[in-house]
Amino acid sequence: MVAFAAASKSLKNPNVQSAISHLFRFQSARTLLVQSVSESVKLQKLGDFDSGIWEVNLERPSSKNAIGRDMLRGLQHTLESVNRDQTAKVLMISSSVPKVFCAGADLKERKTMSPSEVLDFVNSLRSAFSYLEALCIPTIAVIEGAALGGGLEMALSCDLRICGENALLGLPETGLAIIPGAGGTQRLPRLVGKSTAKELIFTGRKVDGKDALSMGLVNHCVPAGEAHLKALEIARFINQKGPVAIRMAKRAIDGGMEVDIDSGLAAFAEKRKPNYKGR
Numbered sequence: 399m400v401a402f403a404a405a406s407k408s409l410k411n412p413n414v415q416s417a418i419s420h421l422f423r424f425q426s427a428r429t430l431l432v433q434s435v436s437e438s439v440k441l442q443k444l445g446d447f448d449s450g451i452w453e454v455n456l457e458r459p460s461s462k463n464a465i466g467r468d469m470l471r472g473l474q475h476t477l478e479s480v481n482r483d484q485t486a487k488v489l490m491i492s493s494s495v496p497k498v499f500c501a502g503a504d505l506k507e508r509k510t511m512s513p514s515e516v517l518d519f520v521n522s523l524r525s526a527f528s529y530l531e532a533l534c535i536p537t538i539a540v541i542e543g544a545a546l547g548g549g550l551e552m553a554l555s556c557d558l559r560i561c562g563e564n565a566l567l568g569l570p571e572t573g574l575a576i577i578p579g580a581g582g583t584q585r586l587p588r589l590v591g592k593s594t595a596k597e598l599i600f601t602g603r604k605v606d607g608k609d610a611l612s613m614g615l616v617n618h619c620v621p622a623g624e625a626h627l628k629a630l631e632i633a634r635f636i637n638q639k640g641p642v643a644i645r646m647a648k649r650a651i652d653g654g655m656e657v658d659i660d661s662g663l664a665a666f667a668e669k670r671k672p673n674y675k676g677r
């Protein structure tokens with residue numbers, strides 16, 4: 399009884415609380431379930447106190463996670479199952495291929511496609527990224543290494559981006575005589591400003607993690623190899639909050655950014671979608 403009282407007293411000590419939260423922060427996550435949606439896309443659900451944190455893992459080493467038709471289907475099915483399941487609270491998107499997040503569209507497969515097949519593919523990729531952006535729960539892209547072309551466009555569709563210092567981010571499409579067709583021309587300027595986005599897209603320049611942080615392209619840049627840990631730390635903070643409040647906050651921010659502030663607040667207060675004026 400005396401020992402119990404002493405233990406509960408020490409639990410109230412701020413130093414002990416801080417040590418516990420430090421331990422909690424660095425405790426590695428336990429994966430409870432791995433679902434293989436396609437050969438190159440795996441869905442992991444973390445367990446124990448991380449229950450609610452889900453992770454999409456890109457795993458196509460032969461092409462540095464370049465997205466072809468099969469991988470795109472896997473991604474679409476995965477995102478749909480995440481959106482359907484009320485137990486999912488936060489989604490991380492990461493790569494199990496060293497030194498790369500995603501190399502963009504599969505350019506080898508592209509060579510085998512007819513012009514109309516290319517058009518269909520790019521439309522589907524764009525829709526998949528819009529679906530990702532509109533997912534009802536927060537999403538975090540975990541970027542170690544290259545996130546290029548469609549790979550960066552996927553990360554831009556997430557709510558947060560965490561990268562390692564070794565990251566290489568860019569939209570090199572104009573060098574291939576195409577444009578970033580999966581939303582990069584729209585999402586990059588909204589994040590870093592019109593002029594910086596134009597410079598990056600016109601020149602195809604690739605930036606490292608530190609530069610990406612300084613231009614607001616990522617939320618955090620951490621030492622190489624630590625992006626996953628940082629993302630998990632943030633996912634854990636989100637996971638402790640009220641899930642309905644988090645979903646509503648995401649809707650309010652995303653919906654409100656499209657309209658002027660008064661319309662955004664009115665729509666939120668009346669629990670309706672904003673009335674968009676004009677096109």
Ligand SMILES: CC(C)(COP(=O)([O-])OP(=O)([O-])OC[C@H]1O[C@@H](n2cnc3c(N)ncnc32)[C@H](O)[C@@H]1OP(=O)([O-])[O-])[C@@H](O)C(=O)NCCC(=O)NCCSC(=O)C[C@@](C)(O)CC(=O)[O-]
Nearest residue numbers: 460461462464501502503504505506544546547548578579
């Ligand atoms: C990622 C690094 C830095 C790794 O650089 P690295 O580690 O030096 O690896 P690598 O360059 O030796 O590549 C390893 C293997 O991955 C393949 N690979 C690599 N990337 C792709 C790809 N995209 N498509 C298909 N295969 C790819 C590459 O061909 C090679 O295959 P192998 O020769 O061993 O058989 C380098 O490989 C690289 O720079 N890749 C190209 C990145 C790029 O240009 N991405 C833009 C693609 S276009 C796009 O995304 C268009 C889009 C989505 O916006 C709109 C649209 O669809 O039209």
